Amino acid sequence: MENILYDGWEGLARILVIGVLAYACLILCLRISGKRTLAKMNAFDLIVTVSLGSTLASIILSKNVALAEGVLAFMLLIALQFVVTWSSVRIQWVRKIVTGEPQLLLERGRFIPEALLRARITKGEVLAAVRTAGVANLDVVQAVVLETDGSFSVVRHEAHSENSSLADVRGFEVRRVG
Structure with missing residues (x-):
């Protein structure tokens, strides 16, 4: 029966070394990908953020996940996020699907x-x-x-303006005065 409280120094050392390396790799990937990767924008961005955290935890705690595999997973998630956000800025139907x-x-x-x-x-x-x-x-x-x-x-309420911040809100119509 495995000891659930302590399984030797080897496991602790692995977590320490892999944890530091995986964290450094994640920070590097995020710096390269730009500020938009972790922007607080919508549910899609939250999913990417949670997925990155889950991947980091898997790399650190699972002996079955090599550091190189985890770094590739980071890069894949960030690349997918980049493609989706790039597309959503340029293609309206993608933006509606991703951001609502x-x-x-x-x-x-x-x-x-x-x-x-x-x-x-x-x-x-x-x-x-x-x-x-x-x-x-x-x-x-x-x-x-x-x-x-x-x-x-x-x-x-403000003075009437056709340049309203509410122009893109479903259900709001700019009402003309006069």
């Missing part, structure tokens, strides 16, 4: 029930986002948007 669309949840002080249901968001969560933005009165809120990264944006 911002969702209008409240407009001109009124909740949009269908949007809340579709996004699985409660009125209480929207109200909390409005309070976090320092707003007490819903009448001064032009819109609350669920962004593609899961955060809320609260936009106050």
Whole structure:
């Protein structure tokens, strides 16, 4: 029966050496790939980040994964992420698949029930986002948007402008005045 508390210095030394080398390789791969690799943008980026962490853990803890295999896995994940983000910047249908669309949840002080249901968001969560933005009165809120990264944006009423930050939000229409 294996000793589950201590299995000798060899295993500990392997973890120490491989852990330092794998961590250094991951940092190097991330530096080469650029800032966008770990940007907080959407669910896809979260998946890549979690996958990199899982790969690092596998390299460090599994005797069946060689350092070279782990580094190749890092490079593969980062390369795939690069291809997808490069494509999503240039091809609209890829962008929609990868990032989704911002969702209008409240407009001109009124909740949009269908949007809340579709996004699985409660009125209480929207109200909390409005309070976090320092707003007490819903009448001064032009819109609350669920962004593609899961955060809320609260936009106050302003003078009419055709150059609205809400132009790409599903359900929002720029209304012409006059």
